[in-house]
Amino acid sequence: MNIWYFNHYAGGPGIGRALRPYHLSRAWADVGHTTTIFVASFHHLQDTPEPLPPEMVVDGVRYISLPTRPYLGNGLGRLKNMNDYCRAMMRLTARVPNDLAKPDVIIISSPQPYAIFSAVKLARRYGAQLTLEVRDLWPLSLVEINGNSKFHPFVLFTAFTEWFAYTKAHLVASLLGGAEAHMRAHGLGPNKFVHVPNGVSTASMIAPEIPRSAAGKEAAAQIAAWKAEGRLIAIHPGAQGIPNGLDKLLEVMSRLNAQGLESQYGVLLVGKGGMTDQLKADAAERQLPNVRFIDPVPNTESRWLSSASDIGYSGKRDDRNVFRHGTSFNKTIEFMQAGLPILLPIYSPHSLVAQSGCGIVTGTDEANAIAKAFTQLLEMSPDDRARMGEKGRAYVAERLDYYKIAADYIAAIEQTQNAIANN
Structure with a gap:
C-alpha cells in the first residue's frame, strides 16, 4: 500500500x-x-x-x-x-x-x-x-x-x-x-x-560510538575519572526543561551528599534546555561537586555514554493525570537497550519500566521517594543491578x-x- x-x-x-x-x-x-x-x-x-x-x-x-x-x-x-x-x-x-x-x-x-x-x-x-x-x-x-x-x-x-x-x-x-x-x-x-x-x-541501528565530539569526550573523561574513584554513575541525557524535573534530582543529591554519600556516586546531566542555567546555578549554590553538566551530544554518543554508566535517571515531573495513561520516553528505551537499571520518578503503572521490571518506579516525584530509590540502587550488588537492567534489555529485544x-x-x-x- x-x-x-x-x-x-x-x-x-x-x-x-x-x-x-x-x-x-x-x-x-x-x-x-x-x-x-x-x-x-x-x-x-x-x-x-x-x-x-x-x-x-x-x-x-x-x-x-x-x-x-x-x-x-x-x-x-x-x-x-x-x-x-x-x-x-x-x-x-x-x-x-x-x-x-x-x-x-x-x-x-x-x-x-x-x-x-x-x-x-x-x-x-x-x-x-x-x-x-x-x-x-x-x-x-x-x-x-x-x-x-x-x-x-x-x-x-x-x-x-x-x-x-x-x-x-x-x-x-x-x-x-x-x-x-x-x-x-x-x-x-x-x-x-x-x-x-x-x-x-536492531537491524539497522548505528552502533554506539566512542565519543568524538568535544562534549562527548568531556563526558567520557568524567565517567573514567569517577570509575577510577570507585563511584557509580547515574546519567540523564536529553532536555533540561521544567517538565524534566531535574531540580528535584539536585535536591536529592544535596540530601545524599549531606548523609556522607558524596564519594559513592556521580551524576551526568547531558543535554540542554530552558532550565539549564538555573540548574547550574542551583548546583553551585548547593555545592554539588559530584554533579556534572555536559552539552548535548549526538545520539550514537549518548547511547555509548549510557552503556558506560550504571543507573539511568528518566527524569519527569509527576503529572500523574497524564502519565497514568503510559509514557513514551526515548531515554527510557535507550537505558533499557543499554541494560541499565532505571529510576523513574513518577506514577505510571503502564510505563515500560513497570511492565518490564527493569528499574524502580517511585510513584511520586517527592524528594524523599527519589532519595530512597536512588539509595536502594546504590546499595544493590553489581549482580543485582545487572539482573534488573537485563530485564529491560530482554524486553526491548522481545517486544520493541x-x-x-x-x-x-x-x-x-x-x-x-x-x-x-x-x-
Whole structure:
C-alpha cells in the first residue's frame, strides 16, 4: 500500500532526532509498502539550523519537507509554523498524480494535533484510511504539564480538536498503552485503538560510538575519572526543561551528599534546555561537586555514554493525570537497550519500566521517594543491578524492535481497512 506519513518533527539520519517515522518506513519498505514522510522544513528538533531541502531520500525513505517559517521558543512564531504546515498539507493536491501517487493510508502523527483538520480533508479527497498517531494527550498535557487553565480559549479549541480527531480517525495508534479509556471518554469509538510504542531498530541501528565530539569526550573523561574513584554513575541525557524535573534530582543529591554519600556516586546531566542555567546555578549554590553538566551530544554518543554508566535517571515531573495513561520516553528505551537499571520518578503503572521490571518506579516525584530509590540502587550488588537492567534489555529485544512494531502496526491498519470495506 501507499502510505503518507505526516509528522511535523519527523527525523532521520542527518535530518533530526525523532527517528520513529524513519524506522517504521524502512521496515514497511522491506515488506513492499511505500511510505512518504512529510516533515516541516523548519522545526526545533532538526539536526541543522538551516531549513530542510524540499525533498530528500535517506536509506530509501522519501521525505518531502513542507515550507514552514523559522521560530524560537513556544510563542506565536511556533503557532505560525504549525499553521504553515497545515496549509502546506492541502497544497499537496496539486502534485497528485504528477509525482505523488494517491495514498491508501494517511497517518497523521500528533506532536501537534492541529494538522488533523487538513488530514481529514486529504483522506476524504483520496478515499484513504485515516490513522491518528497519538504521542501526547492534548489538551491534557497543556493543562497538567504546562499549567494552562482548562478554560483558556486555546485549551478549549484544543479540546475540540481532540474530540474531532478521535471521531474522524478510522484508527488511533497510541504510544501510550493505557490511554484507551481516556480516548473513549473523549469521542473515540470501540475497536479503534491500538498500542504502537516507540522502539529500536536492531537491524539497522548505528552502533554506539566512542565519543568524538568535544562534549562527548568531556563526558567520557568524567565517567573514567569517577570509575577510577570507585563511584557509580547515574546519567540523564536529553532536555533540561521544567517538565524534566531535574531540580528535584539536585535536591536529592544535596540530601545524599549531606548523609556522607558524596564519594559513592556521580551524576551526568547531558543535554540542554530552558532550565539549564538555573540548574547550574542551583548546583553551585548547593555545592554539588559530584554533579556534572555536559552539552548535548549526538545520539550514537549518548547511547555509548549510557552503556558506560550504571543507573539511568528518566527524569519527569509527576503529572500523574497524564502519565497514568503510559509514557513514551526515548531515554527510557535507550537505558533499557543499554541494560541499565532505571529510576523513574513518577506514577505510571503502564510505563515500560513497570511492565518490564527493569528499574524502580517511585510513584511520586517527592524528594524523599527519589532519595530512597536512588539509595536502594546504590546499595544493590553489581549482580543485582545487572539482573534488573537485563530485564529491560530482554524486553526491548522481545517486544520493541521496530520491525515487530511495524508489522503489528500495519496489521492493525489492514484490519481497519477490511472493516471499512465490509461496512
